[in-house]
Amino acid sequence: MHIEGIVLHKTLYKEKDLIAHLLLRSGDTLTVYFYGGKGGGKKLKGSIVEMGFMLGVYLQKATRKLESQIQVAKEYELKWHPKYIRENYQAFCLASFYLELIAKISSEAHIDDVHSINNEGLFKVLSNALFYLDEAVGKKSFDLHQHLFIFFAKIIIELGINPDTKNCLFCHKEFRPSDLCLFDYTEGGFSCMECSSQKDEFLSENKSLLYEHQSAQELRQKLDQAYFTPYKEYETIQNLTQGLTIAEFNYLNYQFGFKEAGYKTWKSLSH
Ligand SMILES: [Zn+2]
Numbered sequence: 045m046h047i048e049g050i051v052l053h054k055t056l057y058k059e060k061d062l063i064a065h066l067l068l069r070s071g072d073t074l075t076v077y078f079y080g081g082k083g084g085g086k087k088l089k090g091s092i093v094e095m096g097f098m099l100g101v102y103l104q105k106a107t108r109k110l111e112s113q114i115q116v117a118k119e120y121e122l123k124w125h126p127k128y129i130r131e132n133y134q135a136f137c138l139a140s141f142y143l144e145l146i147a148k149i150s151s152e153a154h155i156d157d158v159h160s161i162n163n164e165g166l167f168k169v170l171s172n173a174l175f176y177l178d179e180a181v182g183k184k185s186f187d188l189h190q191h192l193f194i195f196f197a198k199i200i201i202e203l204g205i206n207p208d209t210k211n212c213l214f215c216h217k218e219f220r221p222s223d224l225c226l227f228d229y230t231e232g233g234f235s236c237m238e239c240s241s242q243k244d245e246f247l248s249e250n251k252s253l254l255y256e257h258q259s260a261q262e263l264r265q266k267l268d269q270a271y272f273t274p275y276k277e278y279e280t281i282q283n284l285t286q287g288l289t290i291a292e293f294n295y296l297n298y299q300f301g302f303k304e305a306g307y308k309t310w311k312s313l314s315h
């Protein structure tokens with residue numbers, strides 16, 4: 045059987061072998077054993093089983109006894125790999141974060157079901173995210189928060205948990221672009237000023253709360269824009285700040301019950 049997938053994670057095994065988790069085109073993951081996958085040997089062959097690399101793999105036909113066990117790669121080839129990401133430390137950390145997040149939210153494929161298209165959107169988001177990140181580093185236009193913002197927004201859409209950016213959560217009033225609002229993580233949407241319990245007079249006296257409303261308004265507008273922007277046009281979404289990407293991150297974590305401290309790679313992006 046032939047599969048294609050992006051390496052999310054790899055573990056060295058014995059001296060030269062590797063066990064890797066691949067994100068398949070179906071959006072599910074598969075654990076594959078690569079004999080000699082570490083590379084090296086007499087000819088010092090480099091490894092192509094590297095994080096973020098896309099491989100085409102022929103799997104060994106499983107014997108009855110091994111059916112429920114790990115899949116073994118018979119032959120494999122490199123389909124795509126990032127050329128520039130390693131040149132920029134921050135971009136490299138971002139790529140590692142992409143892989144970690146996708147590994148957390150995807151689920152292991154059943155071997156009879158590796159060609160289904162249940163969650164194919166996750167594969168599309170990750171392959172686009174890595175491709176455009178690599179391209180941006182190559183042409184020296186990499187902007188951490190621009191890339192991270194669109195990545196989160198596309199993940200949120202693919203998972204079907206996108207907050208409604210058009211209408212107030214509670215009274216369903218349609219927002220005008222300039223309308224202030226509050227982002228409600230728990231309800232997964234935005235509430236208008238009338239529905240927010242705070243009064244206007246209170247707001248003008250309370251600068252930190254006003255800021256929160258302005259950032260929520262910005263988040264609403266940028267998310268709205270990201271929903272309708274194809275990945276390849278991500279550069280048209282401008283002025284993305286750390287505050288906005290953190291709001292998306294917190295929202296995703298809330299939805300999944302994840303804790304910030306549970307990530308290995310987030311710290312390298314947020315400090
Ligand atoms: Zn309202």
